[in-house]
Amino acid sequence: MGTPHWLKSQFICLLIICYVFLVSGLIVNLLQLCTLPLWLVSKQLARRVNIRLCYCISSQMVATLEWWSGTECTLYTDPKTYPLYGKENAIVVLNHTFEIDFLCGWTFCERFGVLGSSKVMAKKQLSYVPVIGWMWYFLEIVFCKRKWEEDRRTVAQSLQNLHDYPENYWFLLYCEGTRFTPKKHQISMQVAESKGLPKLKYHLLPRTKGFWVTVQNLRGAAAAVYDSTLNFRNNEVPSLLGILNGKKYHADLYVRRIPLELVPEGEAECAAWLHKLYQEKDSFQEQYAQTGRFPGPVTNPPRRPWALINWLFWLCLLLYPLGLLLAQLITSGSVLTMLASVALCAIASLGVRWMIGQTEIERSSSYGNKESPLHNN
Numbered sequence: 001m002g003t004p005h006w007l008k009s010q011f012i013c014l015l016i017i018c019y020v021f022l023v024s025g026l027i028v029n030l031l032q033l034c035t036l037p038l039w040l041v042s043k044q045l046a047r048r049v050n051i052r053l054c055y056c057i058s059s060q061m062v063a064t065l066e067w068w069s070g071t072e073c074t075l076y077t078d079p080k081t082y083p084l085y086g087k088e089n090a091i092v093v094l095n096h097t098f099e100i101d102f103l104c105g106w107t108f109c110e111r112f113g114v115l116g117s118s119k120v121m122a123k124k125q126l127s128y129v130p131v132i133g134w135m136w137y138f139l140e141i142v143f144c145k146r147k148w149e150e151d152r153r154t155v156a157q158s159l160q161n162l163h164d165y166p167e168n169y170w171f172l173l174y175c176e177g178t179r180f181t182p183k184k185h186q187i188s189m190q191v192a193e194s195k196g197l198p199k200l201k202y203h204l205l206p207r208t209k210g211f212w213v214t215v216q217n218l219r220g221a222a223a224a225v226y227d228s229t230l231n232f233r234n235n236e237v238p239s240l241l242g243i244l245n246g247k248k249y250h251a252d253l254y255v256r257r258i259p260l261e262l263v264p265e266g267e268a269e270c271a272a273w274l275h276k277l278y279q280e281k282d283s284f285q286e287q288y289a290q291t292g293r294f295p296g297p298v299t300n301p302p303r304r305p306w307a308l309i310n311w312l313f314w315l316c317l318l319l320y321p322l323g324l325l326l327a328q329l330i331t332s333g334s335v336l337t338m339l340a341s342v343a344l345c346a347i348a349s350l351g352v353r354w355m356i357g358q359t360e361i362e363r364s365s366s367y368g369n370k371e372s373p374l375h376n377n
Contacts, residue, residue, distance in 0.1 A: 008068065008246025016319070017064060017244060024314040025057050025131030032138040044166045050138045051167060055116030057135050059307035060314065062110045065103050067308045070248045071238075073107055075301055076294040081257040086112030088223040089169055091214060091260070095203060095229055095281060096174040099239045104230055104251050105172050111301035117169040119162070121155070121210065140165075146177075148209060155210070159217035171222065173214060175206035175274065197275060202285035206278050208271035215263050215270060225258045227277060229284050229294065254284055254294035 007013065032053055038046040065071050077085075094105050102120075109115040117139070124143045126133040136143075142158040144151040162169070178184060180203065188204040191197075197205065215225075232238055233250040242249070264270045288294055 005246055013246075014244050016315075017068070019322070020311075020314050020318050021057075021060050022131060023318050024060070025135070028053050028056050029130060029134045032134065035138070044164075047140075047166050051116040054135050054139045055306075056310055056314070057131065058106055058115055058118075059110065059310050061103055062106050062115065063307040063311040065100070065107055065243055066110075066303050067311070069243045069246050071243065072248075072250045073104065073111070073301070074250070074252050075108075075299050076252065076254040076296045077299065078256065079297055079299070082299065084224075084257065085226075085255075086114055086168065089165075089218070089221055090171070090224050090226050090257075091218060091222050092170045092172045092226045092228055093211075093277070094172060094174055095180075095285075096176045096178065097180045097202070098230065098232070098237065099179075100243060101179075101230055102172075103240070103243070104253065105228075107251075108228070108253060108255075109170055109172075110304060110307055113304070114168055114170050115307075117165070117167045119169055119171045121171075121173060121214070142171075144210075152209075152213065155213055156217050159214060162218065163221045165221075170226070171214065171218065173211065175208075175211050175278070176204040177207040177210070178204070180204055198279055200278060200282045202282050203278050206274050208274050209267075211274050212267050212270040215260065216265065219260060219265075222260055224260055225263060227256050227258060227281065229254045229281050229288075231285065231288050231294075233292070252288070252294060254288075254296065256296075 032050060035046050035049055035053075038049065066073075092105065092108070094101060098104075106115055106118065109118040119139070119141055120136075121142045121144055122136060124145045127137050127141075127143050140158070140161060142155055144155055162171075184204055189199045192199050192205055230251060230253050233252060236249055238247075238249045238251075264273050284294055
């Protein structure tokens, strides 16, 4: 193990990264609150400002993946459609298998310049969480309660609001609804058998209603569906903790562009189309398992420097006052002050570990662990 890797794996580095992310995130959240009057004056200007403020937060996580851990990303795609990426609005359908698949999705957005404006469909509870949740609120993220009758109208309205969005965006969609686990897969395939649907080996059954509502309400705004399938070389199972500890991975992402007009408009026809799409995604994963690669030509989209520059800016801005504070604590000689500082660091470390734990597969949502919700496709 080299010295740089040893240094990256030290807990103090993890604590510094999380400190900068949390403090800078709260500062950005405060700045976003200050944009509230701007929405009354110019909605489009307020949106553009919030796109850049959100980029200040999300790009830090991308920087840890690309620059801190050095993780590589190889893209398999059609060279004819490659020039369109980042130049149009799109619905990106991702598989939901790994702890950092959301981060790889963000990296995909960053490589093509749409990270600040990228959207997801998230649980309503996340809108109350500082930093990420508040950032998403101002970014007009689509929040849902996972109760179809309640969500149908609110989700449709949120998507309709994106028709006049001032900059290109990608709407990242995990149609499986929850992260893949063996237990959820077993239940999902029981549902597939009961419905007469072909069984999947590497995916859960897609939840078709959310996809259909998304497609129907983004027609005329989004140009295509980007079917995206992610895997990692050498059968590695990456984790957010591994990324923060500087561990390097190699991600392979297969993307194919499907014009939105090829997706059927009827709900039943759209559902059948999505099930067929996931059967094809399963075949791509099977090919990857057998050959170590996806079909199609390979390209390596270049890393953009802006995520790193933003990250370094916040590091310099926030570590300087922290260093002054620590120096004052050390020179003060007060036992009480020193004990309070140690206790604060201990609480911070527990908080960091809790946040990282929320991304771990064994700590993932219980959504999909019962058979009945999966029938709501």
